[in-house]
Each structure stands twice: as C-alpha cells, then as structure tokens.
Amino acid sequence: NSIADGANQYPKPEHVNYTYGTAGFRTLATKLPSVLFRVGLLAVLRSKRLEGATIGIMVTASHNPEPDNGVKLVDPSGEMLDPSWEPHATTLSNCPSTESLISTFTTLANHLRVDLHQPANIVYARDTRPSGPELIKALETGLRVFGDSVKINDLGVTTTPILHYVVKATNDKTAEYGVPTKEGYNAKMAKAFTTLIGNKGPLAPLYVDCANGVGAVALKDFTDALGDLLPVHPLNTATTTQGALNHMCGADFVKTKQALPPSVHSSGVLSKPGSRACSFDGDADRIVFYYLNEEKANFRLLDGDKIAVMVAMFLVDLVVKAKLDEEHRLKVGVVQTAYANGSSTKYLTSRNIPVTCVSTGVKHLHHAAQRYDIGVYFEANGHGTVLFSDSAIKALKAASPQSPDAANAIKNLLAFSELINQAVGDALSDMLLVEAVLAHRGWGASDWDAGYEDLPxxxxxxxxxxxxxxxxxxxxxxxxxxxxxxxxxxxxxxxxxxxxxxxxxxxxxxxxxxxxxxxxxxxxxxxxxxxxxxxx
Ligand code: NG1
Ligand code: ZN
Missing domain, CATH: 3.30.310.50 (Alpha-D-phosphohexomutase, C-terminal domain)
Structure with a gap:
C-alpha cells in the first residue's frame, strides 16, 4: 500500500479547514477519516525523526458530545506533541488532493531531515465512541504505508492518561517509570496507594460518575487490581448505550452547570451525611468532586482549584516534616490559568505558596510546573497533576532522615510521586491522590471545602x-x-x-x-x- 492508495481511500472533504489546536484535531467524527490517515503518516515521520522513539496517538473527543471525535499525538516523554510540529499536522490535514498530500509529505520529510529508513514505533488507543473503530482503521492505513519499518501497539479502548503513561514507560529505557502496559500502570498505582493508606483503610465509599465513557472500563480494571482498600461505586457506566456519553453527566457537565448530574441526584447516594462523589470526563483525564452541604443539602463543588490547593498545602507539610536540609528544601509551587477562582489564588499566596498563571491548555501548565521541584498544576475544570523533578526524587531517595516522622514523610512523598501520573492529568490517579490526602488529614469533603470560599x-x-x-x-x-x-x-x-x-x-x-x-x-x-x- 502506498500513500496514494490510502489518500484515495480517505479523501479530504471539500470546504473543511482543519487546525491542530490545544486538543489536537477535534470535530464531527464524519469529517475525520482523512485526518486520521494523515495523522498516521505524521506520527511515523515523528517517530523516525526521533530514531524510533515511541509516539502515541489518542482518538477521543473527551467531554464533547458523542457524534464528535478527535485525535492527538503524544511525544516520547508522554507529553503533548511538541508545539513546533503542530503546524505540520495542520498542513498535512488540509492538503486538498492526493498529489498535494504526497508532495507536501515529501517536502516535510526532507525539511525535517527525516531518514525514512529509520524504524518507527507507534502506540494508539481510542475511547468508547461508536465512531472509534472506523477512525482507527483510517489511522492504521496510514501507519501501514511504511510496511515493516513501523511497529504498532494497539491498546484498544483505553483512557487518554493510560495511553500517555504507556508512551512514557515504553520510552523509559531505565524501566524505572513502570511496566509499559495498562496492567503495569494499575499495579504501580495500587502499590503506591496501598503504601499511602496502610492501616488507614478501608476508606469510606466513594461514588464515581464515569460519564458513560472509557473511565468506567479503567475504573473497573483498577478496582479489581486494588482490592477493598477503597470501596468504589461506579455510576454512569453505560458505555454502549447510544447517546449516553457525557450526556447530562461527567466532569464538564458538573463544572459548567455547577450542579449534580440528574442521575447522581436521583440515585440518592449523596443524601447520606458525609458522602462524597466525583465525576470523570469522557476520556478520564479530568475529575471534579462534590458533596451536599449538611444543613441545606446545597450542592458544593470541589473543582480543580480546590484539588490543587489541598494537595499543595499537604505536600508542603510533608516537605517540612521530611526535614530535608535547607539546601534540599524542595520548593512546592502551583500553576493555574486565568480561570482559577480568585479565592484559590489568594489563599495560596497568603500562605506563601508561589503561584504561576499561564495560558489555557495543559501543555502550558505542564511546562510551567516543571520549573518547580514539586509542581502542582490544575485547570479549574479538573485537568491536572503533580510533577516531581528528577532532582527532587534524587534528594528524597538520598535523604538520611533523623526521625521516624521524617522517614515517614519521605516515604509518603515518594509514594505520591509513584501514585501521580507524571505524563498528564489522570482522573483515576487524581481520584486516588485526593482520597490519600483526605485520609492522611482525617478529613471529609466538608473539611476539605472549608479552606476557602469560591468567589461566585x-x-x-x-x-x-x-x-x-x-x-x-x-x-x-x-x-x-x-x-x-x-x-x-x-x-x-x-x-x-x-x-x-x-x-x-x-x-x-x-x-x-x-x-x-x-x-x-x-x-x-x-x-x-x-x-x-x-x-x-
Ligand atoms: P478552550 O476551548 O480553549 O477554552 C477548553 C478548556 C481548557 C482545556 C481545553 C481542552 C475551559 C474554560 N477551557 O479550552 O481548560 O481543558 O478545552 O483541552 O474550561
Ligand atoms: Zn478529557
């Protein structure tokens, strides 16, 4: 098969102009087959350019309605595609004809100095959308153009963060980051969570709205691996019901409407005092928590800002307890966007936790967070994670604690670094992060909420x-x-x-x-x- 065959099989629709933006390509699924074919070509170029380093491809439209779909590329480090390559994706996707696609591809390969004899390694996955299989076929057609020089690893139906994890772990030649499979990820998180919870478990039950998406699958796999330390009750798990995905549920619904999903409301699970729940989005890379206020049964949202504040405060306390000498006193900082509630920023600043504000989009937050020893980043909508720098991990591993308390703090900091996805925000891993911090603080949802009051x-x-x-x-x-x-x-x-x-x-x-x-x-x-x- 050649580029020409594939391009003819997947012609670009007329009058559509594509842009590779913050979320990769995203639009109605019916407009995407030609894009998927071309993304396959580009991913191979990128992998060959990086001497066969594994590149990831995720087919998802996250919180968007079911008829939409999308695709984005993941770089070898597990981060989003290098921004300098985004225009190449846009250019390839907009070539109007087979001829122009071939000539643009050839020019691009030359211009980027890609040696097409290099090997390429690609790993890909999709969410539960019904349009996924067709789009994956188009993608595979693109990957197959290069014959045996391309090795592929199909993860099937998986969350965005698991795909990012597998890419990062595959490229980590020291094998320290973890086994590059879904099972490897679950085992890694289960081990870290067990270390953190110890005899504090089993915890109170947690209700999880899976947005009728792929998070339901990942959650089930994970809880099977974890055992009963955290009794999880999944809600909205109808992954094969037409039209159910993200419909009146999920993290985006809760954050935008500032209300319970009707399904969670009618289930009555939150009416028991002290109950808390959380919502994933459609590809399980975002999470928000919520509960009902005891006196008035008012809906109370615990969004990305609330998570960032609680986690940062807790990590600062651990760093202080770890009593690393001044030289190694690790600096914990928070990265937010302009959408962060003003109260959260004020709260952090008044407690001497440095806050950086960056443009919307995870890649900006991620890069800014890398400038701290421990960088906590969250968008208000619940997308985020915590990054531990290499030097922070080194300092923690090399520390010689002078007290059982300090030793414990160091052990816990290392366990948090294992629990938290270092490539991208993950609803599942963030859920465990929140639960672990609550358990250590001995807090319920209302104690967590008490820190500061969101501005309307x-x-x-x-x-x-x-x-x-x-x-x-x-x-x-x-x-x-x-x-x-x-x-x-x-x-x-x-x-x-x-x-x-x-x-x-x-x-x-x-x-x-x-x-x-x-x-x-x-x-x-x-x-x-x-x-x-x-x-x-
Ligand atoms: P845009 O459409 O640029 O505002 C939205 C979210 C971002 C981010 C991206 C998805 C808001 C206000 N914006 O971006 O936070 O999640 O989608 O990649 O929530
Ligand atoms: Zn998402």
Whole structure:
C-alpha cells in the first residue's frame, strides 16, 4: 500500500479547514477519516525523526458530545506533541488532493531531515465512541504505508492518561517509570496507594460518575487490581448505550452547570451525611468532586482549584516534616490559568505558596510546573497533576532522615510521586491522590471545602462572526485586540466589588469565552452579562 492508495481511500472533504489546536484535531467524527490517515503518516515521520522513539496517538473527543471525535499525538516523554510540529499536522490535514498530500509529505520529510529508513514505533488507543473503530482503521492505513519499518501497539479502548503513561514507560529505557502496559500502570498505582493508606483503610465509599465513557472500563480494571482498600461505586457506566456519553453527566457537565448530574441526584447516594462523589470526563483525564452541604443539602463543588490547593498545602507539610536540609528544601509551587477562582489564588499566596498563571491548555501548565521541584498544576475544570523533578526524587531517595516522622514523610512523598501520573492529568490517579490526602488529614469533603470560599463566577460562551480578531496577552488575562476593548472591560470591572473578568478566544471551539467573578452571585451574573454585551 502506498500513500496514494490510502489518500484515495480517505479523501479530504471539500470546504473543511482543519487546525491542530490545544486538543489536537477535534470535530464531527464524519469529517475525520482523512485526518486520521494523515495523522498516521505524521506520527511515523515523528517517530523516525526521533530514531524510533515511541509516539502515541489518542482518538477521543473527551467531554464533547458523542457524534464528535478527535485525535492527538503524544511525544516520547508522554507529553503533548511538541508545539513546533503542530503546524505540520495542520498542513498535512488540509492538503486538498492526493498529489498535494504526497508532495507536501515529501517536502516535510526532507525539511525535517527525516531518514525514512529509520524504524518507527507507534502506540494508539481510542475511547468508547461508536465512531472509534472506523477512525482507527483510517489511522492504521496510514501507519501501514511504511510496511515493516513501523511497529504498532494497539491498546484498544483505553483512557487518554493510560495511553500517555504507556508512551512514557515504553520510552523509559531505565524501566524505572513502570511496566509499559495498562496492567503495569494499575499495579504501580495500587502499590503506591496501598503504601499511602496502610492501616488507614478501608476508606469510606466513594461514588464515581464515569460519564458513560472509557473511565468506567479503567475504573473497573483498577478496582479489581486494588482490592477493598477503597470501596468504589461506579455510576454512569453505560458505555454502549447510544447517546449516553457525557450526556447530562461527567466532569464538564458538573463544572459548567455547577450542579449534580440528574442521575447522581436521583440515585440518592449523596443524601447520606458525609458522602462524597466525583465525576470523570469522557476520556478520564479530568475529575471534579462534590458533596451536599449538611444543613441545606446545597450542592458544593470541589473543582480543580480546590484539588490543587489541598494537595499543595499537604505536600508542603510533608516537605517540612521530611526535614530535608535547607539546601534540599524542595520548593512546592502551583500553576493555574486565568480561570482559577480568585479565592484559590489568594489563599495560596497568603500562605506563601508561589503561584504561576499561564495560558489555557495543559501543555502550558505542564511546562510551567516543571520549573518547580514539586509542581502542582490544575485547570479549574479538573485537568491536572503533580510533577516531581528528577532532582527532587534524587534528594528524597538520598535523604538520611533523623526521625521516624521524617522517614515517614519521605516515604509518603515518594509514594505520591509513584501514585501521580507524571505524563498528564489522570482522573483515576487524581481520584486516588485526593482520597490519600483526605485520609492522611482525617478529613471529609466538608473539611476539605472549608479552606476557602469560591468567589461566585460565570463562564459564558459567546458566538461571534470572527473570533480571530480577539487577541489575548498576559496569560490570556487581557486583550490587545480589538483596539480599545480591554479598556472598556476594565472600566466595567471596576464597578463590581472584587470584580474580575477576562475575554479570550477558545482554542477548541468556535467561540469567545467570557469569564467573570465578583463578590456576590448576582454581581458575577451582571458582570458577565455586561462584558458579553461589549464582546458581541
Ligand atoms: P478552550 O476551548 O480553549 O477554552 C477548553 C478548556 C481548557 C482545556 C481545553 C481542552 C475551559 C474554560 N477551557 O479550552 O481548560 O481543558 O478545552 O483541552 O474550561
Ligand atoms: Zn478529557
């Protein structure tokens, strides 16, 4: 099979313009077969360019509705595709004809100095979407163009973070990171979690809304590996029911609606005092927790900001307890985006925990977190993880603790570094992280929630004729274009007590997002409306 055969089999639809954005390619699944074929070609190029290092490909549209799908590439370190290659993905996907695809591919291979005789290694997976198998076929056609020089590893139906883990572990020649399989990942997490919980278990039952997606599969596999330390009760596990995926459930629903999924509400599982639940998104790389407030049975959200704050505070305490000498006093920092609730930022800063604000998109958070010894990063919507630098791990392993307390703290810090996915945020691993911290603190959901009170906030999607005229700067907190708009936004903002608002073009949808927070619910609402009026 040649590029020509595959390209003819998967022609690019006319009048569609693709962009490899923050979430890779993402659109209606019916528009994607040609893209998948071409992504196969690009992944092979990238692997060959890196002398056969394993590249990952994930087919998913995360929290989007079931008819959508998407694809993104994972670099050998387990991180997102190097941004300098994103334009190559865009260019290949938009070649209008077989001829132009072949010539563009050849030019690209030359320009990138790819030796096509090099081997290539590709690992791929998909979520539970019904369009997945067809798209995987198109992808495989692209991979097969290069014959035996390409080795493939099909992980089947798996979560995004497991794919990232397998890529990272496969490329780790020291084999220290873990066995490069789903089972290897589960065993690694189960071991670390068992170390952390010890005789504190079994913990209170936890209800998990799986968004009717692939998280249900991963959760089942993991709990089978873990045993009864954490009694997990999965909800919304209908992975084969048409239209169920992400519908009225899942992390995105809960965060945007700031409400319980109706299915969780009607199940009544949260009515027992002290109960807590969490929601995964459609590919299980995001998680938010919630519970009902005891007096009023009010819905209380524990989102990515709440997770970041609790985890960072806890890790700081462990570092202090570990009493590493001053030279090795590991620096714990937090990375957020402009969507982080102002109260969370204030809380961290007032406790001397450094906070960095970066642009939306996991790759930005990930890179900023790498600059700390222990970098905690979370988007408010629940996507995040904690990175331990190599030197932090070295210092922990080399430490000679002077007390049982210090020894314990070091042991726990190392176990956390094993429990937490170092490649990308994982709902499953983050769920265990939260549970382990709660167990160590002896806290329930309301104790966790008590740290700070979120400022009331609104997130509004505004459809505009051309979102490219909106240009943001300063970690997307300000607009430089259209001219004069930022000044107007600030003028309105000043009228609201604790008012903060910003506008930025979405990187994943054809819209502009308006975020607003203020002292009261109605002020947040009014501020959001006033800014929306300015944008329209
Ligand atoms: P955009 O569409 O650029 O706002 C959204 C989320 C991001 C991130 C990406 C998915 C918000 C406000 N934005 O980005 O946090 O999760 O999708 O990769 O939630
Ligand atoms: Zn996701």
């Amino acid at each position: 906030n609104r997130l509004v999607k505004v459809e505009v004729p051309d979102r490219s005229i909106f240009v943001a700067t300063d970690a997307e907190r300000k607009l430089t274009n259209p001219p004069g708009l930022q000044e107007k936004i600030e003028e309105v903002m000043r009228k609201y007590e604790m008012g903060r608002s910003f506008v930025r073009p979405s990187g994943t949808e054809d819209c502009v997002r308006v975020y607003a927070e203020a002292k009261t619910n109605s002020e947040a609402e009014n501020l959001a409306l006033a800014i929306t009026d300015l944008v329209r």
